[in-house]
Amino acid sequence: MACAEAIHENNLSLADVLISDIRRVTASQIGRAMKKVATYFADALYYKIHRLIPQDIVESSYSKDQLLHMSFYDSCLLVKIAHFIANQSILETFADYKRVHVIDFSLNQGWQWPALLQTLALRPGGPPAFRLSGIGGQPQPDDSTDP
Incomplete structure (x- = not known):
């Protein structure tokens, strides 16, 4: 939550530090499901901070609408939580x-x-x-x- 708040406040250097913390905590998770959810959170936040689209999506033949939809899904943690x-x-x-x-x-x-x-x-x-x-x-x- 602190990382998402830092991104919202455009404090990207703090958000980057918090991503490192999230990844460290994620690596120590024993439960497979929770580790996966935490990893998705970390990845989505990282993409949001650095305004990235994963390379495998960029290199594909998806339409712009599909790319936007995928980007939204990757960055919208609430949708992923709802699905989980x-x-x-x-x-x-x-x-x-x-x-x-x-x-x-x-x-x-x-x-x-x-x-x-x-x-x-x-x-x-x-x-x-x-x-x-x-x-x-x-x-x-x-x-x-x-x-």
């Missing part, structure tokens, strides 16, 4: 189920689902049968959606 909490709820709710069907009413880029799929794949006793149904694509200039 939603995935945890799904994991807890379906802990003993052998089949899981998720219906996403605002699929858009689908960035929430890879982490859930990875966690389900590593579930003790093996992964459940999984189905993801996505409804809603990217908005188009004429207010329609992609199929």
